[in-house]
Amino acid sequence: MGVKAVSEHIRSVGVWVGLPIHVWIVAEQDGVTLVDTGLKWMAGSILKEIERTGAGPLKRIVLTHGHSDHVGSLQTILARYPVPVYMHEREIAYAEGDLAYPGKSRPFAHVQKGLLQPLAAAGKNGLAPIGSLQPFFTPGHSPGHVVYFHAQDQVLLGGDLFHAKRGRLLPARFSPDPALALRSGNVLRALDPERLEVCHGGTVYRPAGQLGDLEQEAERAETAVKARQTQIETKKSKRSRQ
Numbered sequence: 001m002g003v004k005a006v007s008e009h010i011r012s013v014g015v016w017v018g019l020p021i022h023v024w025i026v027a028e029q030d031g032v033t034l035v036d037t038g039l040k041w042m043a044g045s046i047l048k049e050i051e052r053t054g055a056g057p058l059k060r061i062v063l064t065h066g067h068s069d070h071v072g073s074l075q076t077i078l079a080r081y082p083v084p085v086y087m088h089e090r091e092i093a094y095a096e097g098d099l100a101y102p103g104k105s106r107p108f109a110h111v112q113k114g115l116l117q118p119l120a121a122a123g124k125n126g127l128a129p130i131g132s133l134q135p136f137f138t139p140g141h142s143p144g145h146v147v148y149f150h151a152q153d154q155v156l157l158g159g160d161l162f163h164a165k166r167g168r169l170l171p172a173r174f175s176p177d178p179a180l181a182l183r184s185g186n187v188l189r190a191l192d193p194e195r196l197e198v199c200h201g202g203t204v205y206r207p208a209g210q211l212g213d214l215e216q217e218a219e220r221a222e223t224a225v226k227a228r229q230t231q232i233e234t235k236k237s238k239r240s241r242q
């Protein structure tokens, strides 16, 4: 279990389980915002770190999405701090098990009903700031995925919008709609944050500069798939003519 100071107001608590899993503790003027809750057994370390920061009590939990590795210790933390929990309204039905996540054959309740509240909307398609964080809707990895920007610290808390390894931006694994996820990645260009923190990976500095490489890679992969399809179809039509 590693605790790291990300920036003036943000600390991360991380574990390694074959891949890294991080959650973020954001110090606010009136207490603490927790972003994601990791796995069930991370609750003790998260609670200890919230108390150690001395920024005050936990005020709210905000979630990037509802996959089990992001909501695992929610119940235990709520037992200690009965605070409101927010996620994007489009994600709630999937997280509560009313709808099957895209790519899954059946629904599964990752979060008990009644605990989740929708992030407040603001303006056209926008989301209202919450604590010191500005949420942005970034679907693709999941239907209601959200990232949170801390403007003062210039840190984007990216959840599973991307993965990262050795400072390099990578597409998130297990994304049912990788093309949409990549388009959602444009938030990096819009915000141009100094650093991106992802749940499964390390820090990426000035991540917007790496987006072009990922887009080119995706384009190359798509062209290769199309070429293969054309090859197969040509073979098929040749065979049928024989």
Ligand SMILES: [Zn+2]
Pocket: 065, 067, 141, 142, 160
């Ligand atoms: Zn995920």
Ligand SMILES: [Zn+2]
Pocket: 067, 069, 070, 160, 199, 200
């Ligand atoms: Zn994840």
